[in-house]
Amino acid sequence: MVEPITPTDTPQEPVAPVTTETPPAAEPTTIDQDETTLLGNKGEAEPKEPGQTDEPKDEDKPIEGVPEKYDLKMGEGVELDQETLELFTPIFKELGLENEGVQKLADVYVPLAQNIEEQVRQKSLEEFSEMKKEWKAETLNQLGADSDKQLAVCAKAIDTFGGGDEARELLDQTGIGNHPVFVRMMINAGNTIKEDTFIEPKVPTLPGQTPDEQLKKLYPTMNKT
DSSP states (O other): OOOOOOOOSOOOOOOOOOOOOOOOOOOOOOOOGGGSOTTTOOOOOOOOOTTOOSSOOGGGSOOTTOOSSOOOOOOTTOOOOHHHHHHHHHHHHHTTOOHHHHHHHHHHHHHHHHHHHHHHHHHHHHHHHHHHHHHHHHHHHHHGGGHHHHHHHHHHHIIIIIOTHHHHHHHHHHSGGGOHHHHHHHHHHHHTOOOOOOOOOOOOOOTTOOHHHHHHHHOGGGGGO
8 A cells, every 4th residue: 555645844945936038138249350351341530630620721722813714815826725724724723823824834835835846847847758759769779771761651641540730749749659659550550551543444445446536436525636
């Protein structure tokens, strides 16, 4: 027979009540500086120096007397280069030049630029003239002692196909009239031209008649001569 269990006199520990409170949020994890990339780091604003403000600096403020846009007057026959003026305008403003000062610079610059341009043009003409001389010497060397005859053939080709004097003027202006390749081409063209010749018609003669008698019979008006 099983004996019934009887409660003992041993005291029991109380059970802690169950709560539903949310645990505090964890501290944000910091990333070591070596783990950030150059582009991933937002960076920090540069600290301002003592007394520094967001107001524009004196050098950034417009200088009194300096116009927003320079208005220059060019001499007769000279056109203002707007692109050049726009290129130098920031420099003029940085130097604090007024319109009058920039005008003085332009008055000095324009004759200087024209002189340089004339020197470059003259140099180009001299080089072009020298090149035509070299072409001429090479052509004459290729034609040899028969050059006068060959050039006469060229003249015939120019008169026939090229328009005569107008073509010669163009050849002189461009210098191409001295170039060996063009001269050979004109020689080939001239050699295709044949001199005009008169071909006497053949008139059949009848027995017992001379050619003159046959012609007079065909053309009665000849009998009056």
